[in-house]
Each structure stands twice: as structure tokens, then as C-alpha cells.
Amino acid sequence: MRPLHRQGIVQTCRLTNSGLLRTRACTPTVLSERALHGPSNLPAKPERRERALLSETRPSSIVEHVLTTADTIASWARNGSMWPLSFGLACCALEMMHASMSRYDQDRLGIIFRASPRQADVMIVAGTVTNKMGPALRQCYDQMPEPRWVISMGSCANGGGYYHYSYSVVRGVDRIVPVDIYVPGCPPTPEALLYGVFQLQRKIRQTKTTRMWYRK
Secondary structure (H helix, E strand, C coil): CEEEEECCEEEEEEEEEECCEEEEEEEEEECCHHHHHCCCCCCCCCCCCCCCCCCCCCCCCHHHHHHHHHHHHHHHHHHHCCCEEEEECCCHHHHHHHCCCCCCCHHHHCCCCECCHHHCCEEEEECCCECCHHHHHHHHHHHCCCCCEEEEECHHHHHCHHHCCCCCECCCHHHCCCCCEEECCCCCCHHHHHHHHHHHHHHHHCCCHHHHHHHC
């Protein structure tokens, strides 16, 4: 038997005689870096330091504790009273209306549609946005008070959908207003819309607006 070293692989060969033939059987064995170079020659690995998110850090002073409590109360109030602006533009608007009917009854969650952007804090864009509708959409968004959020509902609002290559269609509402939640589907079901609303509530709950302003 004789070992052959090549790039950390040891081949143990054994000569055998079987009648008139003489063969050699080799068994490769992969060695680790520690077995090849020894424990002292290995480079030291740098320690990995993870930074905690701003929402996960604990308050270090009384002021931060008060601001964190204020953020928690404000987030709880916003989650329980979301007033969306019904911006229905195509067939996705029918599913959005279906979510407010008795089968799903989104009113019990505090979600009440408003006709005026000045009384709404969430805009649900449901349908195809054309080039002529873009300025009106932006104007309604600018009239909404802060803080405000946008839900893009359906494939047409997300990226143009079926009319993606049309000359008169905006390929995504995020080219006009910032979008927080994307709801896929053509059209999405009311359950999908409600799931998007729940994800938006989760995002609002994790946002620390007052505390971030204090740390600047």
C-alpha cells in the first residue's frame, strides 16, 4: 500500500494478483484543511458582528422609552382605523368592492372607504393606470395627509398587466407614487386584498416614526 497526496486527496493503492492479471485498486480520501496544514497554519476567521434593527433595540433612556410608547399607541390606532381611498380603475375594483360586502365585512376591522383623499391614509390603486390618469393619481396622493400608504392591487397596477406594451398605459403605479404593498393577481381575490392589508398593518406596527426622528 502507498499513499498518493494530491490537492488534499490521499489515494491508498493496493496491488492484487488474480490469476494472470495484476490490478491496482485505489481508494480516494479527502482530507480537511486542518489535517493538511495543521491547526496553527489556518487563517483566523474574523468575528461576525450583527447589528440589531432600530425596531429591535431597547430604549436606553427615559425619553426613548416615552417615544417608543407613543409609537406603539400611534401604530395601534392606525392599524385599527385604516381609511383607504377607493381608486378603482378596472375590473380589480369589483373585487375591492367585494371585500367591503357582508361576506368579508372589512368594516369590522376598521377599514372604511373614503371618497375624499383628505380623509384617507391608504390608497388602493385597483386597475390599469393610463398616462392621462397618472397626474390625477398623483394629485390625489399629494392631498392625502401624512403618514400615508399605497397598496397596488392587481397585475395591471403592479406592472401594466395585459396592457404592458400599450402606448397609453403606465407600466406600474410605482412610477408615479411610492408603493408599500403589491397584491398580485388578475384580478386578485378579496382574500388576497385583505392579506395585503394585514401585511400593511404589520409594516405600520413595526415602524418607529417618532423614535427615528429623535435619533437623527
